[in-house]
Amino acid sequence: MITRIKQRAQRFISDAFSRVQQVQNTQVEQAMIANQYLLMKKLLTPEEMPAFKDVGFRVHSEFEEDGILLYIFSIIGTTNKRVVEICAGDGTQCMAANLIINHGWEGLLFDGDKGSVDRGVNFYASHQSTFLQPPIFIHAWLTRDNINTLISESGFIGEIDLLSLDIDGNDYHIMEVINVIKPRVIVCETHNVIPSDLALTIPYNESFYYRDGNQHEEFRSVSLLAMKNLLAGKGYRLIGGHKYGFNAFFMLNDIGAEYFPEVSVEEVHNNSFTRFRRATAWKEVKDLGWLRV
DSSP states (O other): HHHHHHHHHHHHHHHHHHHHHHSSSSHHHHHHHHHHHHHHHSSSSSSOOOOGGGGGOOSSSSSSHHHHHHHHHHOOOOOOOOEEESSSSSSSSSSTTTHHHHHHHHHEEEESSSHHHHHHHHHHHEEEEEEESSEEEEEEETTTTHHHHHHHHHTTOOEEEEEEEEEEEEEEHHHHHSSSSSEEEEEEOOOOOOOOTTTEEOOHHHHHHHHOSSSOOSSSSSSSHHHHHHTTTEEEEEEEEEEEEEEEEETTTTTTTSSOOOOOHHHHTOOHHHHHHHHHHHHHHTTSSOOOO
């Protein structure tokens, strides 16, 4: 009986995923998917619940993170539906967008490019789902010295549901100093060309931009092991990654451990894209000035 229920729910979710990809307004479809997850949570054991590879889909995220985040918060619930995203681009293709547009979350978005921020402000101000309460969108070049001030001055203090960080540069150093918010879930981009057993980051450089021509483009960001170790010290565990192995998800240790147990760096990196990138790119930058942490 339980097996039939699980199979029926999985078929329903698969069909709903297809509809989400095809229609412009996905609020109803996503609500139906979330309700199916809640039903499965009541009927199935944690071991029988879907894996990350089974729940991903893209609406506004670059890859399948929208589906993964919907699954995570369907299972663990939300507290205040607040999200901070660091380096959100123009806010139309980022981790926070689907949550803000289709699920009514409050957002605080940062980006260092003024043109991107201006486009994002116009997008949310004119969108039917957000024009009454658009996210706060701030143009700023983020540093270790200003990140906490900028977050707290925007009214985001204490517990929030999600932090997303994707700087392609000083990711480790910015994450290290953030202390004015306590996200329940963190999603961050790491550099999967770096082998799984190395805890490396670029040295801190306040003006670093990996595409400015001053260094190899692959000399950037942070390894997953380094980020895992850093966040373990802040009370988080690694719970998975997207199918390409560089966007990783972390959760507070006292939340959802039954459904989202800790996984290894090697498990997140066990995919063909990561193996290809490591084989082709790591040799070009392995002897550059990485900082062991």
